Amino acid sequence: MGGSSNTTTSGGGGGGKDRDKGKGASVSFAEGEKVLAYHGPLLYEAKVQKTENREDEWRYFVHYLGWNKNWDEWVASDRLLKLTEENVRKQLELKNQSGDKTVRTGGRSAQHNPKASNADAKVDKEDTKGLVKGKKRKNQLGVEEKERRSSESLLMSQFPVTLKKQLVDDWEFVTQLGKLVKLPRSPTVDEILTKYLEHRVKKDNKISDSCAEVTKGLRCYFDKALPAMLLYKKEQKQYKEEIKGDISPSAVYGAEHLLRLFVKLPELLSSVNMEEDALNKLQQKLLDILKFLQKNQVHFFLSAYDGDSKGADGAKGK
Amino acid sequence: MEAAADEEQEGLSAQSPAQAPPSSASSLPKEQSQVELELRLLQALEFYPPSKLKGIHRHFILYGLMEYLRKSLDRQFSADEVLQLLDRFFNLEMLKPDDDEKENFGQTEEFALPDSFFKKEE
Numbered sequence: 001m002g003g004s005s006n007t008t009t010s011g012g013g014g015g016g017k018d019r020d021k022g023k024g025a026s027v028s029f030a031e032g033e034k035v036l037a038y039h040g041p042l043l044y045e046a047k048v049q050k051t052e053n054r055e056d057e058w059r060y061f062v063h064y065l066g067w068n069k070n071w072d073e074w075v076a077s078d079r080l081l082k083l084t085e086e087n088v089r090k091q092l093e094l095k096n097q098s099g100d101k102t103v104r105t106g107g108r109s110a111q112h113n114p115k116a117s118n119a120d121a122k123v124d125k126e127d128t129k130g131l132v133k134g135k136k137r138k139n140q141l142g143v144e145e146k147e148r149r150s151s152e153s154l155l156m157s158q159f160p161v162t163l164k165k166q167l168v169d170d171w172e173f174v175t176q177l178g179k180l181v182k183l184p185r186s187p188t189v190d191e192i193l194t195k196y197l198e199h200r201v202k203k204d205n206k207i208s209d210s211c212a213e214v215t216k217g218l219r220c221y222f223d224k225a226l227p228a229m230l231l232y233k234k235e236q237k238q239y240k241e242e243i244k245g246d247i248s249p250s251a252v253y254g255a256e257h258l259l260r261l262f263v264k265l266p267e268l269l270s271s272v273n274m275e276e277d278a279l280n281k282l283q284q285k286l287l288d289i290l291k292f293l294q295k296n297q298v299h300f301f302l303s304a305y306d307g308d309s310k311g312a313d314g315a316k317g318k
Numbered sequence: 319m320e321a322a323a324d325e326e327q328e329g330l331s332a333q334s335p336a337q338a339p340p341s342s343a344s345s346l347p348k349e350q351s352q353v354e355l356e357l358r359l360l361q362a363l364e365f366y367p368p369s370k371l372k373g374i375h376r377h378f379i380l381y382g383l384m385e386y387l388r389k390s391l392d393r394q395f396s397a398d399e400v401l402q403l404l405d406r407f408f409n410l411e412m413l414k415p416d417d418d419e420k421e422n423f424g425q426t427e428e429f430a431l432p433d434s435f436f437k438k439e440e
Contacts, residue, residue: 217377263432
């Protein structure tokens with residue numbers, strides 16, 4: 001592998017989420033070339049399958065080596081690095097960093113993120129199952145902590161894969177590409193939850209009081225949690241512009257932001273301190289809602305975000 | 319037979335003189351005594367303190383109460399029934415959702431996707 005081709009960005013930090021978009025622009029990659037590709041905060045070995053020049057920007061279709069083809073995707077050159085010794089070192093560095101974090105923050109990330117390296121991720125599923133009862137360090141955990149953990153693993157371990165991908169794309173659109181979801185969305189969170197109840201009624205032939213209560217609870221959480229913890233920084237300005245007076249976020253935002261709430265649910269529900277039985281049942285219900293979102297993924301979610309978070313009035317151009 | 323039925327009615331009215339039983343009670347004549355019902359409710363409150371009905375967790379507290387009663391008495395309870403039951407012990411006006419509870423979610427933080435979401439699965 002020609003070490004001479006190292007035209008990449010050795011200058012300055014530039015790992016993970018902070019990396020500068022433009023600086024890799026001059027580097028090009030060939031079809032069939034093995035590269036390192038960012039996916040989230042980490043670098044993975046990948047192979048360029050196809051290249052294409054779109055609007056003066058080269059795009060690369062990459063396959064992540066050792067991973068299912070479902071993950072193949074088009075990326076811009078700023079997501080790719082040449083496969084050089086230096087960059088492999090960088091890959092390791094990032095991996096170790098994320099490993100460190102796991103150890104440092106202890107509790108949560110250690111739980112559903114027991115392995116920091118992608119090589120070990122295959123073991124992930126089994127491992128999570130084993131942890132449901134918190135067999136590790138059991139004696140150090142309080143009752144509440146244990147409940148929080150088990151609540152997390154059930155909802156998180158069964159989180160539908162295509163919805164996980166949806167969330168990663170969402171992260172990329174907003175934080176990497178500077179795009180925003182145009183508001184108001186259709187369907188809104190309110191409409192989606194109503195549709196879900198209708199769907200349940202059709203299936204069960206009756207109105208389930210507990211389902212109704214769960215959707216009410218989700219709506220209430222959503223309205224309160226949206227400004228507090230469901231927005232990326234770049235979206236906060238848009239929020240202030242769109243949500244004025246007594247408009248509820250659930251009447252403006254849609255599936256994209258509702259899905260983010262599910263990531264936060266284990267944390268939020270931990271303060272309800274539910275008994276284990278009820279909590280398990282509740283999680284089954286929540287998973288059922290996730291499956292409903294997944295089934296309607298094409299209708300409920302935007303496939304591309306086109307609002308611009310940089311332009312002064314970007315979010316408003318409806 | 320008749321005497322037994324009378325007794326039961328008397329017992330019922332003695333326990334909650336001024337209050338009509340929850341709407342569904344009449345459709346379920348075999349319901350355990352009201353004492354049992356109230357006892358279970360009080361037990362459930364240990365998990366689900368009524369004060370939390372004021373905050374953001376209101377609906378999940380109600381959900382928990384519904385589940386608890388369903389499990390211990392083996393029939394469905396609606397949220398309204400649970401609230402009617404609570405009304406026997408508490409001033410429901412005081413337990414209404416309170417929008418002023420601002421400290422609900424503490425301070426604002428940016429959304430962050432857990433690392434595990436960036437991992438690929440086979």
